[in-house]
Amino acid sequence: MRFFENGPNIPDVLLERRDQGQVVFLCGAGVSLPSGLPTFAKLTEYVVDFFDPPKGSELHTAFMPWRDEKFEGLRMPLDQIFQLLHQEYGRDQVNALVAERLAQVNNVGSDEHKHELIKKLSTDPEGNVQIVTTNFDRLFELNEAELPIYEPPGFPDVEFGVSLRGITYLHGRLNSPEDTYHPYVLSSADFGRAYLAEGWATNFILKLLKHYTVVLVGYQAEDPQVKYLLQGLNHDGKFDRDKIFAFDRGRHEDIETKWRDRGISAIAYNDHDDLWSSISAWSERARSPRAWRAAIIELAQRSPRELLAHERGQVAHVIKSTAGAKAFADSDASPEWLCVFDAAFRTMAVKTDFMDDEIFDPYQVYRLDDDPPRQEDTFRRQLTHEHLLSWRPNDGVNSSGHGICNSSIFVQPRLWHLLRWIIKNINNPITAWWALRQGILHPVLRQEIMRELWRVKALHPKAITVWNILLDYAEHKHYLNKENASYIFHDRVKNEGWHPGTLRFLRLHLAPYVEIRSPSGIEAVRPPVGDWESIPFSDLATWETHFPLLDQQDIAVPDENLMQVMEVLQSHIHSAVELCAELGIHYFYRVPTCYSNRAPNRIDDIHTSFEFYLRLFTKLAEVDPHKAKGLSASWAMDDSLYFYKLRLFSLNQASVYEGEEVLDFVLNMAQEDFWGGEGQRELLYLLRDRWKDFSDEGQRQLADRILNGPDKPDYQTDEEYSVKEKRDSYRLAWWLELSGVKLPATAKDKLESLRFEFPELDASWARSMADLNEFTTYRVASDESTQAIANKPASEVIEFAESVSEREFGSRVQLRPFTGLAKENPRKALASLLFNARNDKYPVQYWSVLLDEWCVDVGQVRLWRTLLLRLERLPAEAICSFSYSIGRWMEKHLTTAFSIDSELTWRIFDTIVLSLASDSGDATKSGLGDVYHGGHAIVRSRRTYSHAINSPVGSMAVALLNVLNTSDLQVVDGIPDELKTRLENLVKLPGEGGDHAMVILTRHLGYLDALDSLWVKEFLLGRFEFDSSCCEPAWNGLLSSGELPDGNLGYSLKPKFLGLFPRIYQWHLDEGLRRVACQMIVEFTLLPGLTPLRFSPAETRGCLRAMRDEERQSVIFYLSLLGQRDNARWQSVVIPFIKNVWPRESKFRTSNLISAWVSLLAESGDAFPDLLKEMKWLIVPAQIERDWLDDFQRARYGKRSLSTRFPKEVMALCNVLIQTTNAVPYSLRNVLEQVQAAAPELANHHEFGRLVDLLDSL
The missing domain is CATH 3.40.50.1220 (TPP-binding domain)
Structure with missing residues (x-):
């Protein structure tokens, strides 16, 4: 703390x-x-100076190194210097002088x-x-x-x-x-x-x-x-x-x-x-721990996001004790502290709200001051973040599985108080939000939630709903997997038939339930702010009603059991409806339908109990129409989405209802049900299938109702209603006609007049009326058809393109006629832009489209020259406004332009460079934006390859390299001066532009050096010097290439590589690039033979000493990766590196590095014994994450666990790392059992007994 x-x-x-x-x-x-008062060294100096020993004397010589603060050799210990003083001047005299000096104390209060x-x-x-x-x-x-x-x-x-x-x-x-x-x-x-x-x-x-x-x-x-x-x-x-x-x-x-x-x-x-x-x-x-604790509890009354990390750490420290947890639970601290106490929450990934670009990083908002960094790299072993809602060593009875969020029975006193605090905040949405994300809730927590629901009368209705559903969900998960329940049911039906016990199992264990998942977007990691009234259920979780029954098509029900089974299924359907109503779910992402067989490629695995019920009703209609009709009559149209559809479906059963009964029902349906009901699809198929059963008069009446359209709602104007009423009537009547229904003559005439009134509507629009109204994922297609724009004069093209560019809401098509024109007829597209240019108008959107879509054959020289001449005359302001498109165009087409007219192309290039140079720097910025947190940009380098390839100047640099690559140069030719000059000019551009050009050049450093090593030496190599303003982008480019420089280039860069650490920490590089630097240093060390490029063990050791712990870990992980890729390299590379290269100072045996070495051992397989033998000096007792032993007990890569294959060595490793009860890993008991089973004689060893004693003392 x-x-x-x-x-x-x-x-x-x-x-x-x-x-x-x-x-x-x-x-x-x-x-x-x-x-x-002086330090011991200064006190010694005072005494030596007083006696002033002769120069060259033993005493004078021995103390000289202590006067030089920069001296790096061995110094004689100060106690030995005092021994010389005692011998030379007498103990009493020397000590009296010491007393005299130490008596000189400043008069400080x-x-x-x-x-x-x-x-x-x-x-x-x-x-x-x-x-x-x-x-x-x-x-x-x-x-x-x-x-x-x-x-x-x-x-x-x-x-x-x-x-x-x-x-x-x-x-x-x-x-x-x-x-x-x-x-x-x-x-x-x-x-x-x-x-x-x-x-x-x-x-x-x-x-x-x-x-x-x-x-x-x-x-x-x-x-x-x-x-x-x-x-x-x-x-x-x-x-x-x-x-x-x-x-x-x-x-x-x-x-x-x-x-x-x-x-x-x-x-x-x-x-x-x-x-x-x-x-x-x-x-x-x-002075008063209780008063201090009270002050921290008072601090905890604020939101944790308002506090600094160390202040959150102080609150965390308080709740680590039973007394502190009790005081915290007795306070009114916000349940938002759950996001701090729960390690899984405060380390969740960053999420973005794509609607307003807000970013929420739980780690930055809720982290503790001693939290290790959140590792994004899955290759790395995760460092442990302390979970304060689970067992801690001072909690008493030890169990690594004890916690508020699991199924153990016992609750220690500290955890009980935290549980009590959670229950106290049961009416807060944040508590529910947190609980909804837990896999399993502690049985005691579930029990206390139930009691609180019974006791408290003032709970908000939404809170009651959420907690009841959560308890049901937890009960489902606690009992058994729902798929298993379905399979058990199938087996019971097969073996027991429709026994009352089978029906009870169906009723109890295959009832619908709500599946709870984390919502998408920022709500997944940001707790809700506000009261229940202002927070929709969708902000708390994603809720889906599920029927757990699977494969209902295979279940046979005898006729005599139909009503019994249907009664149970009907209760399930009612339950599903109630769950949806409770949570305000008024839709399904896949709607139920009574005609799933008429939906191509649709398998309904969501509404399985409804499908089962529908199948049984169809059978009931065949075997007992009278019962089916009575059952149907019990379903009200406003009962639910399910029964509304079922009622319409039942009317389509000819064995149950006569045609006139159906006609009477349909004619008497309320307008809102006929035109806007949830069962529109079922109504359409009912009308189509039973139309032939209606009398001529009945058909005429029904056709009139259809063509008269829906009633006018209050919110529509007369004009709006007139259009909608006609379109709705037209669509329904046309759908019936397309489905084979013979409409009355008057209805046909009306249909023809509507067809003439709405010529833009086609048959697919009418047919889609019976499509399932489901939530689907789709992409908005671009319609680049030029039919509407092809015949317009060039002077009207841009204006027309702008008029149709806005997409209507819900439309899946974005009209982009100018894009199509730029592809099909670039001459006319260019002419339209030239027309606007006469009036000094340079529409950015359309110039960008033309340049991005330019694909004119090189043979159309005249058109090419027209574009090039226009580009040359573009004003600087226009160039800067669509500089990104210009850069991309150059990257793709500069070589072609160069082949058509090199002089003109160079003039264009120079014009663009001059325009960018005159800009303030915005035009040369990368298209990659900054990442923000709390309204502030997170500091990270923008002088990177990722930024360069998304910038205008980066693209222009690539374009020049493309020209160079197509020049068919020989090594002896060197790079042409006109190219070198322009590459140099790009590097000189202001803002980010020059940096991006440098990144591109150094990424291809080896290629450029092969063509013109003299220019590279004169112009580029100096940029790698650490006092150069360009050193950061220069190193960014080289590291991003991942290529090890060789030959004279590598030899020239070797001294700079040796000094890269710690200079690299001055730049805000991504962790990945620092890792590449580490890997390059390892690869330089592993170069074969006696090449001067190869790093000696001493040189690499110097690099390792200059690194931070994090990068030294990267080296260890890379060594592990080399061994995993090729098992032979454990012996040929990893062990020699450890033996000959790794620095042996004790300061390079930190707990983080020991953890990395242990991870390497866990991956070493057959090489484990040899590695452990060589690494004994590296592995020392340390407090590392308590799950480090897990990988040693698991069978991996088709082989038995390491503790089974190498029991003696694993036990030796445990004995080194595990010295106290605080260091006992979670898997130690399992590992010792495997060790004893593999080598029973080891159980008699002292080391084995000591480890068992540590376990027993927990």
Whole structure:
């Protein structure tokens, strides 16, 4: 947890133990620096300068390296220098001088002393100060008259319960300079006596670590005090690093390994001010943890999106404890905090609302300050993001499966309070939105939701609906898979027949349910804002009513069971209707139909129970028309979409209804049902199929009703109604005629007059009346027909094209006659633009179409020259307005233009370049836009290949390379001057243009070098220098090519490649390009033979040292990929690289890198034992993600699991990585079972027993 945005990330376990009075601060010289006291090195320098040893003496020579801050060699340890001082000038005299210097303390108010802050933190449960220090000064004693003091060797024996209250001076306490006795631990002899010969300091530290958690502050890992204090502490790498922590300045990855080798967990900070500000805030927290917790709970009353990441981290820290979770649950915190606590939510992908271009990134809005980056690369092993709604080590009973979002029974107290908070917010749409995205809800959470629904009267109706449907859905998922239920039903029908138990199974387990899925777009990741009234159900989830019954066509129902089965199915249909009504679903993406057999290629797998019911009714109409008619009469027209259609379908059964009955029903239908009902398709087929059963008079009456049209709605004008009434009548009557119905003569005459009135309507329009009204995905086609524009004079073409360009709502066709004209008759299209140009009009849309669609044969020289001459005379403003189309045209056609008239083409090119140069820079921008979050653009490089190929200048550079490629040049010819000059001019363009030209050139660097190495050397290679303004686009182009430069080019670039890291971090490159750079460095290292291009192990090692941890991980993943692609390369490439190239400094064994190495081992297959043997020095105890062992227990690539094939090696790996209960991976029990089954003798080994003990202690 961080107290401030730039402060150190203090582990939760340390904060918790301090609250319990179990933390002791061990303080070094850095604590006293703000008070004007020196570091150990400066103190030594003061003493040496005072005595001024002769030049060339052993003492003078030994201390000289300490005076040079840039000295990188070995320095004599300072304790040994003090030993020389003691030998040369006497122990008492030297120590007295030390006392004199340390007595010179600045007169700073006690409230500002760092010591006062530490005294507030390093206390026992009663608040008594308990501090250990290696400093000699007495600054901790200020304002503490009665504080116990301990000096060596008389330390409190904490082993026997002696209180540590007071100040323990581990290396001695400062006496007055006038005193004759100064017993300080300064020299190597002093340290040897304290830690080895007499060992009183060692014994005290070991006992202290046994009973307390120790925090080092004011030290560096290289300090002599640290060396002696912790000597041998981590000799086997198995010391519990949660027992001792150290604050140190620097990046976490740099300091982690320095301290880890000493058995210490490092806490990194940027600046000393950041450290002391955090310690000050921590001391305030320590004064009253409850008050601090209350302040954070108050902070949590705000929306988490209003807070900074470290503030969200503070709230997360609070709810990690049972007391904090209880306080949080008792508050009125918004359920939006679920998006923070749930790791899956805060790491969801970025989503865009395509309607208004809004972007929502859950990671940026809800992330915690210590969250690892969200990895987009699926090749990478996912880093663990802490899920606060599942079990944590301090929750008590251990189960990795325990959480609010799964099906375990037990709920730990902390999780119970969070569950209680969720229930308290059951009436908030955000809570429902979150719950709808959970795969399985905890049984206790489901139970409490049900109780809350029963208890609370004030729940919004929408909330009641959502929670009830969610509970039903959870019950369905908890019981069994719906497909399995259908198959079970089929088996029961086959084996048991239509027994009452089979009918009950059908009723209970094949009832309709609502399938819940995440909505598309931004609503999938952005929680709803507002109350229930303002939030539609569709913003919460995608709801679909499903009938789980499958393959109903294969189910046979005897006649005697028809009514029983239909009764159950009818109840299911009613339930589906009620579900749709509850959720406001007034449509289906696939509508039910009673005539699915008349819809070609349509298989209805959505409304299966309705289809089953329809099939059974058809059979009932055959075997018992009387019952069928009675059943039909029970269906009201306004009952539902299903029964409305069923009623019309039943009327089409000749065995059930006479023709006159049908006619009477249809003539008496309400106007809104006849013309606008949901069963239009069923009505059409009813009229068509039963028309012949109507009397002549009945047919005339029905035809009159059709041709009289629908009633006029209130919202239509008389003119609008007149047109719509005629079109509706025309369409229905025409559909009947096309279906073979013989209309009365008067109706035919009316139909003919309507056909004359609406000539634009064709038969397909009428036939589509019976099409299923379903939601479908379709594309809007472009109609490029030139029929309407072909005969118009050139002067009217543009005006007409603009008049028809707007597409009507719902139309699937976009009229683009000018596009067709540009393709079929480019001469006329160009003439229309030339006509407008006479009036200084240059319509961007149509110039862009002409240039984009230009495909004139090279033989039409006159037309080509007309276009070229016009392009040459285009004003600069016009060129800039459609510069993208000009660039694309050049990329496709510059070579052709060059072959027709090279001089004119070059003039055009130069005119365009001059026009772009005169622009402010907008015309040369890439077509790729920025990504925005919260109204601010995310900083990323625009000097990339992706931006270049989507920019005018990038296209022009490609065009010049196309001309070069078709010039049939020989290597000795070099690149023609006219091409080189224009390539250079493109690079000089302002704005983004010059960068994009440079990217294109360096992407083809090898090709250009093969043609003209001198020009490349003079003009391009200098751009790769890191002080060049073009270095970023130059490197972007080269890296985007992915090609390893060879020959003299590669040799020239080799020194620059060796310096690419860390310079590459100055640019905002995509992660992918940094990864390519890493891969290139690996490939340079793997070049065969003794080529001077090959990177030596030392050179590659230097590159690796200059990388960040993330890129070093990329190197490891690439090595893994090489081995996976070719198993032989594990031995020939990966193992030698690890052995000879990888840097061996301990700082390159961070937890992230160890995690990457473990991932590599998991992929190594048969090479696993050899790799593990070679990597022993790389794998050290570390806290990595707890699922790292999963891949070792799985059978992969057709082979048994690694723990089965190599049990001894897997157990050895586990013993290195798993040292404490906090490091136990989820799969350890399964792996140990596989190890024991594969090699039973290993169960008797100490290492196996230790791992079992760790499991048992959880």
